[in-house]
Amino acid sequence: MIEGKAIIFGNNIDTDQILGAHHLVLPTIGEMAGYTFEHHAHFTSGFAKGDILVAGDNFGCGSSREQAAAVLKERGVAAVIARGFARIFFRNAINLGLQLIVCPEASEIAAKDKLTITAEKIRNETTGKEYAREPLPPFVAGILKSGGIIPYLQKNR
Amino acid sequence: MNVIEKILAAHSPETMVHPGQIIEVALDAVMANDATACLAIDIFKNELKTDRVFDPEKVILVMDHYTPSSSIAAADSHNKMRKFALDQGLRYVYDGAGVCHQLMMEHHVLPGQLIVGADSHTCTYGALGALATGMGSTDVAVAWKEGRIWMKVPEAMRITVSGQWPAHVYAKDLILKIIGDLTVKGATYKALCFDGPAVQALRISERMTICNMAIEAGAKFAYVQPDATTEAYMKKAGREGYRVFTDDADARYERTMEYDVSALAPQIAFPHSVDNVRDISTFAGTVIDELFLGACTNGRFADLEIAAAILKGRKIAGNVRFLVTPASKDVYLQALEAGLIRIFMESGAMVSAPGCSACFGGSGGILGKGERLLTTANRNFRGRVGSPDSEIYLASPAVVAASAINGCITDPRGGLR
Ligand code: SF4
Numbered sequence: 001m002i003e004g005k006a007i008i009f010g011n012n013i014d015t016d017q018i019l020g021a022h023h024l025v026l027p028t029i030g031e032m033a034g035y036t037f038e039h040h041a042h043f044t045s046g047f048a049k050g051d052i053l054v055a056g057d058n059f060g061c062g063s064s065r066e067q068a069a070a071v072l073k074e075r076g077v078a079a080v081i082a083r084g085f086a087r088i089f090f091r092n093a094i095n096l097g098l099q100l101i102v103c104p105e106a107s108e109i110a111a112k113d114k115l116t117i118t119a120e121k122i123r124n125e126t127t128g129k130e131y132a133r134e135p136l137p138p139f140v141a142g143i144l145k146s147g148g149i150i151p152y153l154q155k156n157r
Numbered sequence: 158m159n160v161i162e163k164i165l166a167a168h169s170p171e172t173m174v175h176p177g178q179i180i181e182v183a184l185d186a187v188m189a190n191d192a193t194a195c196l197a198i199d200i201f202k203n204e205l206k207t208d209r210v211f212d213p214e215k216v217i218l219v220m221d222h223y224t225p226s227s228s229i230a231a232a233d234s235h236n237k238m239r240k241f242a243l244d245q246g247l248r249y250v251y252d253g254a255g256v257c258h259q260l261m262m263e264h265h266v267l268p269g270q271l272i273v274g275a276d277s278h279t280c281t282y283g284a285l286g287a288l289a290t291g292m293g294s295t296d297v298a299v300a301w302k303e304g305r306i307w308m309k310v311p312e313a314m315r316i317t318v319s320g321q322w323p324a325h326v327y328a329k330d331l332i333l334k335i336i337g338d339l340t341v342k343g344a345t346y347k348a349l350c351f352d353g354p355a356v357q358a359l360r361i362s363e364r365m366t367i368c369n370m371a372i373e374a375g376a377k378f379a380y381v382q383p384d385a386t387t388e389a390y391m392k393k394a395g396r397e398g399y400r401v402f403t404d405d406a407d408a409r410y411e412r413t414m415e416y417d418v419s420a421l422a423p424q425i426a427f428p429h430s431v432d433n434v435r436d437i438s439t440f441a442g443t444v445i446d447e448l449f450l451g452a453c454t455n456g457r458f459a460d461l462e463i464a465a466a467i468l469k470g471r472k473i474a475g476n477v478r479f480l481v482t483p484a485s486k487d488v489y490l491q492a493l494e495a496g497l498i499r500i501f502m503e504s505g506a507m508v509s510a511p512g513c514s515a516c517f518g519g520s521g522g523i524l525g526k527g528e529r530l531l532t533t534a535n536r537n538f539r540g541r542v543g544s545p546d547s548e549i550y551l552a553s554p555a556v557v558a559a560s561a562i563n564g565c566i567t568d569p570r571g572g573l574r
Contacts, residue, residue, distance in 0.1 A: 012341055012342070012430055014536075014538045016536075016538040016539070016540060016541045017538070017539065017540070020540060021192070021222075021517055021518065021519060021541065022518070022519065024192050024193075024222075025191075025195075025223060025228060025230040025231045025233075025234050025519075026230055027195075027230065027233065027234075029196075039539075039540060039545045057342050058341055058342040058345065058375065061341055061342070061375065062277065062536065062538060063192075063276070063277050063291075064193065064274075064275055064276050064277040064279075064291040064292060064293055065192060065193060065293070066193070066196060066275075066293030066294040066295055067196060067294075069293070070196075084342060084345065086342070086345065086375055087345055087346050087375060087377055088277055088291050088292060088293060091292060091293065091296060092292075092293035092295065092296075095293065095295040095296060096295065137177075137179060137309070139179045139307070140179075148295075149295055149296070149299060150200070150204045150205060150295070150299075153205075153299065
């Protein structure tokens with residue numbers, strides 16, 4: 001079970017917004033993570049480890065930079081809930097074991113709402129509403145369950 | 158099966174595949190560049206704990222985003238790539254030779270191949286009838302080790318384009334128009350297949366412009382069926398011995414869209430999303446600070462030639478700076494021999510070494526606060542080329558050249574002062 005407060009984003013959040021291109025040459029994800037969403041003040045001042053990002057459509061669109069998913073994990077983002085994810089970001093996040101949850105009603109969640117996420121549903125503790133989460137294909141769920149593609153391959157090869 | 162499914166099936170242990178199915182596929186090449194390779198090297202060594210790539214001929218590294226090295230960190234990451242290449246005995250490592258996708262198309266891609274690259278615009282190779290897609294560094298590290306990767310078979314969409322290309326209207330205008338209609342998520346996870354007489358009329362260079370931007374609608378693959386133009390390109394490149402796949406009689410497409418280019422006007426994508434697309438008339442006269450001609454979208458000889466024809470004997474406006482970056486060394490040399498470089502420099506433009514240049518801003522061309530860039534590149538995300546308070550407009554090489562002369566967004570169909 002995941003518990004955390006919601007940090008809200010809009011539609012089409014691209015990888016340049018998550019982590020600007022000029023930070024990609026830094027030697028470690030730890031050093032890049034300090035620049036996560038650097039131009040989004042509500043994230044830089046309001047995010048605490050264990051919080052949940054909630055967004056609209058097409059989260060993570062743009063470049064293939066895995067660093068965008070990696071810095072979210074490094075900062076301790078507990079999960080990303082969105083109406084939809086861009087393909088490459090989706091794959092990168094699953095490979096790294098970052099919880100992504102597709103939820104058509106994501107836009108009903110407001111800033112700072114307290115959320116509880118279980119295997120079947122999302123519960124908004126602030127409003128009392130519950131939402132179903134879209135299931136992942138079993139193969140993909142298996143990767144996530146193992147903690148990412150590398151532990152998955154180690155277990156299954 | 159449709160052609161996408163057939164190429165995937167041919168690279169997998171399956172004889173038949175269908176959309177939604179997850180399959181393991183063998184890869185013909187794996188590309189990474191200097192924005193993504195170092196992370197893949199770390200994962201390859203420290204997490205996969207392996208010391209050999211599956212095939213040193215098929216792992217290709219390109220330094221293009223931050224070259225010539227623009228910071229100490231970039232220089233260090235380039236050295237890490239060079240060391241990895243040496244340790245692994247990699248055959249193909251490019252430094253300062255051009256944008257990764259341009260080099261892949263010039264030297265490596267064959268029709269019918271399946272390729273992954275740690276760069277979202279890897280879908281460009283569909284212009285030669287290859288299936289290619291972008292992935293992250295972990296996937297690429299796994300692919301380096303195993304030579305295989307898992308993929309979900311995508312649904313395919315077919316976009317049929319007919320009509321006569323009007324003067325000063327190009328492939329870039331068409332793909333911007335299509336993305337405006339599809340939206341930035343309209344093709345998420347799908348294969349976009351482009352066909353019809355107006356696509357067949359295009360050179361490989363222009364087909365690349367179209368396939369390059371398929372990712373801007375979220376697509377996984379782009380594809381143009383190989384034809385006589387493809388065959389001639391391959392022959393000139395000296396690469397033979399490939400297999401051309403075609404649709405079966407029962408091929409299924411999830412959706413079909415039709416376009417006619419006959420009445421298409423030059424298009425502009427305005428800040429800060431690639432699907433913000435309008436006819437150029439909406440923005441005519443918008444004052445610009447910087448212009449860029451280049452990138453894997455439009456940095457080829459054909460693009461430079463179109464721009465040079467407009468710039469010849471003219472000077473760029475005093476209020477702008479204009480950066481021209483050939484997409485590869487071969488493009489640069491060809492442009493040099495054809496006298497295009499002289500035309501650019503005499504007009505007042507700067508010509509820089511091949512690479513990503515101001516598409517990414519990793520080696521210069523960065524925008525200041527409140528500045529406006531008009532570019533032939535493929536993305537106008539907020540802050541992509543510098544200040545988060547700058548604006549990026551996307552257009553064709555003809556629009557960029559005409560606008561450089563006037564210092565504001567200008568319709569190349571007679572808008573020149
Ligand atoms: S030219 Fe631009 S879009 Fe193409 S690979 Fe380089 S940074 Fe990416």
